[in-house]
Amino acid sequence: MTVTQIEPRSGVAFRLHEGQTLRVIDPKGTQVSDLLAYSAADVREVISNGRTFDYEETIALTTGNRLWSNRSQPMLSIVEDTAGRHDFLLTPCSEATFRHFYPDQPVHRGCFGNLAEALEPYGVEPDMIPCAFNLFMNVPVAADGNLQVDPPTSRPGDYIRLRAEMDLIIGLTACSAYASNGGSFKPIQYEVETEAAHLS
Amino acid sequence: MTVTQIEPRSGVAFRLHEGQTLRVIDPKGTQVSDLLAYSAADVREVISNGRTFDYEETIALTTGNRLWSNRSQPMLSIVEDTAGRHDFLLTPCSEATFRHFYPDQPVHRGCFGNLAEALEPYGVEPDMIPCAFNLFMNVPVAADGNLQVDPPTSRPGDYIRLRAEMDLIIGLTACSAYASNGGSFKPIQYEVETEAAHLS
Numbered sequence: 001m002t003v004t005q006i007e008p009r010s011g012v013a014f015r016l017h018e019g020q021t022l023r024v025i026d027p028k029g030t031q032v033s034d035l036l037a038y039s040a041a042d043v044r045e046v047i048s049n050g051r052t053f054d055y056e057e058t059i060a061l062t063t064g065n066r067l068w069s070n071r072s073q074p075m076l077s078i079v080e081d082t083a084g085r086h087d088f089l090l091t092p093c094s095e096a097t098f099r100h101f102y103p104d105q106p107v108h109r110g111c112f113g114n115l116a117e118a119l120e121p122y123g124v125e126p127d128m129i130p131c132a133f134n135l136f137m138n139v140p141v142a143a144d145g146n147l148q149v150d151p152p153t154s155r156p157g158d159y160i161r162l163r164a165e166m167d168l169i170i171g172l173t174a175c176s177a178y179a180s181n182g183g184s185f186k187p188i189q190y191e192v193e194t195e196a197a198h199l200s
Numbered sequence: 201m202t203v204t205q206i207e208p209r210s211g212v213a214f215r216l217h218e219g220q221t222l223r224v225i226d227p228k229g230t231q232v233s234d235l236l237a238y239s240a241a242d243v244r245e246v247i248s249n250g251r252t253f254d255y256e257e258t259i260a261l262t263t264g265n266r267l268w269s270n271r272s273q274p275m276l277s278i279v280e281d282t283a284g285r286h287d288f289l290l291t292p293c294s295e296a297t298f299r300h301f302y303p304d305q306p307v308h309r310g311c312f313g314n315l316a317e318a319l320e321p322y323g324v325e326p327d328m329i330p331c332a333f334n335l336f337m338n339v340p341v342a343a344d345g346n347l348q349v350d351p352p353t354s355r356p357g358d359y360i361r362l363r364a365e366m367d368l369i370i371g372l373t374a375c376s377a378y379a380s381n382g383g384s385f386k387p388i389q390y391e392v393e394t395e396a397a398h399l400s
């Protein structure tokens with residue numbers, strides 16, 4: 001089992017085969033990782049927050065929940081989750097969101113730009129990037145519907161394990177936005193477990 | 201000003217020019233209407249619940265809020281809203297959602313199928329249909345994140361007015377799902393107001 005590190009404010013893409021499990025780790029705590037999933041057979045099939053909210057009947061997704069595609073197919077099952085708090089409401093940070101929320105800071109291409117570059121070799125165009133499943137992101141929604149972006153509650157070493165329910169292309173980042181990560185940018189780590197390795 | 205009726209469980213698509221205002225009416229009350237918006241210049245630019253939640257900082261959208269595109273541009277501004285309750289969390293009902301939620305009822309193509317057919321002449325493929333802005337839809341989210349689909353609280357004649365901030369292709373339905381509409385299927389009405397007409 002090899003743990004791969006995603007450096008601060010960067011992103012990667014890779015294949016995840018059906019039955020493999022992806023473990024995403026927040027090694028230092030308080031760090032968000034944006035996760036995207038596309039069907040390897042046809043990247044027009046993509047992870048969908050709306051289909052997921054519909055079928056799972058919750059916006060608070062954790063162990064036991066599945067993440068669904070725009071074609072109503074399960075893509076990933078959350079099989080373990082030591083953090084327990086993630087967000088699926090918001091889109092990846094981008095040049096436009098930096099200009100909007102941080103007008104006094106240098107503009108960064110954000111998770112959106114990092115994902116677009118990493119996914120381009122797989123035939124994913126920028127307009128095909130939907131809401132990401134934002135691991136460890138802490139977005140409380142008040143009773144009146146107002147939302148805010150708070151620092152993640154994840155502690156060093158917290159992780160989430162997701163099993164692929166179909167052959168996937170995964171996009172994964174170490175998030176680049178100030179508020180989402182409690183003001184500092186840290187790495188993310190991940191490893192891909194095959195079913196046999198996990199059972200042994 | 202011509203009021204057009206969308207018959208129960210059907211949908212339409214039409215152009216809405218920048219500066220025009222779309223008024224969508226629930227003539228009998230307790231009826232949902234799924235709304236989609238695409239840039240007329242390039243239909244790969246599309247309404248985005250995540251970008252909207254991000255910039256508006258709420259999931260409870262009403263008068264004064266704007267609906268944003270995946271390219272971080274304002275598409276529509278809500279300028280009047282007598283209903284005050286809409287949903288932007290869930291995807292349009294479809295054959296798959298009918299099979300999932302209503303296994304004992306006949307399968308219907310739902311808002312998804314109605315929107316796909318109406319939008320096809322504009323170059324919109326089914327996979328390009330995201331979460332709709334679900335007018336009059338009542339989806340309370342509990343403190344623990346669980347959501348449920350309750351009957352709309354809209355009364356006969358309630359309406360919402362949205363001003364186009366760019367040239368748009370609009371998709372609009374009278375929703376086909378049981379729970380979303382309190383168990384019965386009713387028409388939706390709409391009219392397009394030009395700026396001059398509204399001021400006169």
